[in-house]
Amino acid sequence: MKELLKKLSESCGISGFEENVREIIKDELDGKVDSMETDIMGNVITTHKGVEGKPSVMLASHMDEIGLMVSYIDDEGFIRFVKIGGINDQMLLNQQVYIQTEDGEVPGVIGSKPPHITSAEEAKKIIPYQNMFIDIGANSKEQAEELVSVGDAIVFHTEFRECLNDLVMGKALDNRVGCAVMVEVMKQLDDVDATVYGVGTVQEEVGLKGAKTSAFKLNPDMAIALDVTISGDHPGVKPEDASVKAGKGPVISLADASGRGLITHPMMKKLLIEAAEAADIEYQVEVGDGGTTDATAIHLTREGIATATLSSASRYIHTPTSVVNMKDVEDTVKLIVEFLKRL
Structure with missing residues (x-):
């Protein structure tokens, strides 16, 4: 998975120019999903067809970078x-x-x-x-x-590097981490009865645009936005401002942008926590007052979609080089697969 993240990190794809990232996702999932398409906006939508009568779930990871x-x-x-x-x-x-x-x-x-x-x-x-x-x-x-x-x-221009203690550094880990997680989850759905849409969305950094159109098209029963969040484990950050830490597990967001963005659906919170505990995965919860994710656009689509955000804690977001813990990324994949199997 580290090699996939390196490939994604070093690819170029600012908002509106995500084609290189999209091609990596398509190549990785070729033959491993039931269908794949690219819509007018440039979102790539991959589908694992589940059992009739089971819920449908959208996994949204934005492909663009600042x-x-x-x-x-x-x-x-x-x-x-x-x-x-x-x-x-x-x-x-x-x-x-x-x-x-x-x-x-x-x-x-x-x-x-x-x-x-x-x-x-x-x-x-x-x-x-x-x-x-x-x-x-x-x-x-x-x-x-x-x-x-x-x-x-x-x-x-930033090279992907490995650091101490399972840490890696690179460009655009916001949100190539989410893309890597989505790709790995879509490869592990043999025992999942739900229909799962793995979506690489466009133009999140400039208005959550791809999430709006793809969620409208798919209209899933529930959704999880896959992203990164601010890690509070380095100098200059107070614990009360950013309480989650790299290496302490996937982050379940309960609210972002002080509620102006997403307030996580209670059912989604319950199911994600139950899945983490069932799989013995260390996890963190977060309430933020800063930015938001694709989940904000998704949960307001049509009649509303039960939505949550699952992230990896990242140092130095929105700079040319950020840092994440690979174990957090890998555990996020395990948590989502467990969540999907339990539906």
């Missing part, structure tokens, strides 16, 4: 950009990136005014992304435009 997009090329060949998804400006500076073009990847680095000529007053402030640019080595607008076009996607 990133940038080319918005302008100046006369000297430097590239300006906009942010796609939630990104803090301070973590952008000097990052290596790839610009995805029709002819392949163009490497670059995010630059700005150097510190040697920055005033003391300027040095105290975070440089806004509008004052940054991407340097691909071009010496003119014309030379840059031979390689890059306005609208091209820009992805952070």
